[in-house]
Amino acid sequence: MSYLQIRDLHKSYGSVQILKGISLEVARHEVVCLIGASGSGKSTLLRCINALETIESGEILVDGDQVTGLGVNLNVLRRNVGIVFQSYNLFPHMTVLKNITLAPTMIGGISKDAAEQRAIELLDKIGLRQKAGSYPDALSGGQQQRVAIVRAMAMDPQVLLLDEITAALDPELVGDVLEMIRELAVGGLTMLLATHEMGFAREVASQVCFLHQGKILERGTAEELFENPQEERTQQFLKRVVTAGRL
Amino acid sequence: MINVTPTQDTYDARLQPPQAQPPAVVPLTAASVIVVILTAVTSFYALAWLYAYMYPQPAGAFTKAVFVVLWLATWLPLLPTVQALRSARKSRNALQDNGIVIARHHAALGRESALTSLGYSVAIVVLALLVAFVSTNDGAIARTFLRPEFIAQAWSDVLRAFWVNVQVAIGAEVLVLVLGLVIAIMRMLPGRAGRPLRFLAVLYTDVFRAIPGIIVLYLVGFGLSLAEVPFFKDLPPIVLAIFALTLTYSAYVAEVYRAGLDSIHRSQWAAARSLGLSYPQALRTVIIPQAVRRVIPPLLNDFIGLQKDTALIGVMGVIDAFTQSRLVGSAVFNLSPVTVVAIVFVLITIPQSRFVDRMIEKDQARQRSGSN
Numbered sequence: 126m127s128y129l130q131i132r133d134l135h136k137s138y139g140s141v142q143i144l145k146g147i148s149l150e151v152a153r154h155e156v157v158c159l160i161g162a163s164g165s166g167k168s169t170l171l172r173c174i175n176a177l178e179t180i181e182s183g184e185i186l187v188d189g190d191q192v193t194g195l196g197v198n199l200n201v202l203r204r205n206v207g208i209v210f211q212s213y214n215l216f217p218h219m220t221v222l223k224n225i226t227l228a229p230t231m232i233g234g235i236s237k238d239a240a241e242q243r244a245i246e247l248l249d250k251i252g253l254r255q256k257a258g259s260y261p262d263a264l265s266g267g268q269q270q271r272v273a274i275v276r277a278m279a280m281d282p283q284v285l286l287l288d289e290i291t292a293a294l295d296p297e298l299v300g301d302v303l304e305m306i307r308e309l310a311v312g313g314l315t316m317l318l319a320t321h322e323m324g325f326a327r328e329v330a331s332q333v334c335f336l337h338q339g340k341i342l343e344r345g346t347a348e349e350l351f352e353n354p355q356e357e358r359t360q361q362f363l364k365r366v367v368t369a370g371r372l
Numbered sequence: 373m374i375n376v377t378p379t380q381d382t383y384d385a386r387l388q389p390p391q392a393q394p395p396a397v398v399p400l401t402a403a404s405v406i407v408v409i410l411t412a413v414t415s416f417y418a419l420a421w422l423y424a425y426m427y428p429q430p431a432g433a434f435t436k437a438v439f440v441v442l443w444l445a446t447w448l449p450l451l452p453t454v455q456a457l458r459s460a461r462k463s464r465n466a467l468q469d470n471g472i473v474i475a476r477h478h479a480a481l482g483r484e485s486a487l488t489s490l491g492y493s494v495a496i497v498v499l500a501l502l503v504a505f506v507s508t509n510d511g512a513i514a515r516t517f518l519r520p521e522f523i524a525q526a527w528s529d530v531l532r533a534f535w536v537n538v539q540v541a542i543g544a545e546v547l548v549l550v551l552g553l554v555i556a557i558m559r560m561l562p563g564r565a566g567r568p569l570r571f572l573a574v575l576y577t578d579v580f581r582a583i584p585g586i587i588v589l590y591l592v593g594f595g596l597s598l599a600e601v602p603f604f605k606d607l608p609p610i611v612l613a614i615f616a617l618t619l620t621y622s623a624y625v626a627e628v629y630r631a632g633l634d635s636i637h638r639s640q641w642a643a644a645r646s647l648g649l650s651y652p653q654a655l656r657t658v659i660i661p662q663a664v665r666r667v668i669p670p671l672l673n674d675f676i677g678l679q680k681d682t683a684l685i686g687v688m689g690v691i692d693a694f695t696q697s698r699l700v701g702s703a704v705f706n707l708s709p710v711t712v713v714a715i716v717f718v719l720i721t722i723p724q725s726r727f728v729d730r731m732i733e734k735d736q737a738r739q740r741s742g743s744n
Contacts, residue, residue: 210642
């Protein structure tokens with residue numbers, strides 16, 4: 126049974142239509158990659174699922190419960206659906222540790238000590254334990270992004286949305302972040318990620334969707350989509366990616 | 373095959389080497405020497421007037437020596453001009469040896485020296501004019517504003533009255549910090565439900581930024597007791613003064629807070645809300661702390677303004693430092709007591725500015741380096 130179901134989702138900013146009828150299902154423990162050019166609607170789709178954007182029409186179901194429309198407890202929804210942003214968005218006035226423990230202590234009902242212990246454990250796993258007392262400015266982009274992932278994971282989300290999380294990083298910092306996502310995927314976390322890292326998408330994705338102008342033009346397993354794309358647009362897109370040396 | 377247009381050859385249209393010769397040093401140096409002489413002349417008259425005012429009877433040899441040394445000191449900007457001439461000669465010699473690069477180097481240093489001389493001369497002239505202004509007309513200015521005996525006489529009374537200003541300022545500042553933030557938050561409440569409150573907040577800031585503070589003080593000070601408003605009519609005037617200044621300055625500070633809140637990037641809201649924090653939780657833990665840190669300097673500016681406006685509370689019958697100094701001043705028919713108040717305001721304001729500068733620097737350093 127699909128954990129996340131999206132049916133005929135429409136979204137516009139003013140008169141500009143961004144999403145023109147997206148339907149997508151993500152099963153538990155599945156990793157779905159969204160690929161496509163800039164402006165094709167990948168980020169907007171993720172933000173809609175997290176209710177950071179309101180939608181015009183369509184339905185989003187999380188664990189069988191419709192989360193669109195009025196009266197939905199968004200704070201509960203967002204605890205189940207975590208998101209990590211392209212620009213990390215850590216809180217600059219808080220230490221790494223406080224960034225991670227803020228939500229668990231404030232709304233997760235976990236004691237400060239327990240939350241800090243958990244945060245230290247998570248930081249230890251990614252080798253950033255000694256940075257617990259630092260402020261985000263003192264960290265490299267890759268370290269910040271890994272802390273942002275830990276921050277989202279500290280709420281024990283059912284599904285994690287990743288919005289081009291390596292797009293703002295220097296090339297040599299991308300590897301550490303992707304390694305972390307790879308481990309989460311192996312651990313069975315349900316993920317929906319928008320990415321430009323085609324090689325990575327090919328490796329971890331159980332399903333790849335190609336978005337073009339607000340629609341999912343083509344979808345399939347990584348192998349189907351990368352080896353044998355059916356749509357002309359998909360072929361063109363992948364050809365450009367190859368030309369740019371990114372696949 | 374990709375068709376590439378070859379890059380156009382623009383060598384013939386290149387810029388000719390700009391001014392290969394070293395820049396001229398001597399004219400600038402000559403100008404600075406002239407300015408030094410003018411400075412010395414001006415300083416001579418200024419010091420002569422000052423001496424005449426301070427010592428109606430001929431002073432001792434030591435005092436005279438001090439004045440002479442002061443005057444000689446006004447010639448000090450001549451030293452860099454000597455340096456400038458030396459550089460000019462080096463530049464010329466280098467040019468004869470065909471060392472154009474070295475020549476330009478020395479010429480540039482020479483001009484720098486000449487300009488240094490000019491800078492110091494101008495500063496000395498400004499100070500000399502100030503001294504001349506104060507001691508002119510046989511010291512009329514100094515006698516009106518800076519009579520030592522009246523200053524000494526007024527000092528303790530004025531300082532005691534200044535305690536009232538301090539109380540009013542601190543009281544108002546505490547209340548303004550709270551009320552300003554409340555209004556700023558009211559102004560950014562979302563949705564249809566927040567609209568009437570947003571409207572009220574805008575109305576408040578518009579109205580109280582429009583009314584001059586002295587009028588608010590006057591109306592509150594006399595109006596509330598005249599109309600026998602319950603509770604307010606029994607308050608001592610000093611509390612009413614705090615209340616009136618709070619009304620005015622909350623409007624300004626609300627705008628400062630609003631600018632700070634607006635300046636926090638939307639992505640911080642998104643990050644906080646995406647973790648499941650509610651609107652008030654995100655506001656309290658993520659947005660407001662960052663906003664307040666950013667607006668500390670303008671906030672302190674407004675506070676300095678508020679502190680100075682405590683000199684207006686005399687209109688509602690409170691004896692503050694300014695009122696007190698005017699009482700003393702009119703008794704002796706001299707403005708020196710009022711100068712005392714001015715000096716006190718200067719003395720309490722400057723350390724505050726420095727303090728905030730340091731605070732901001734420390735905060736930035738902390739955020740930059742991390743705590744380890």
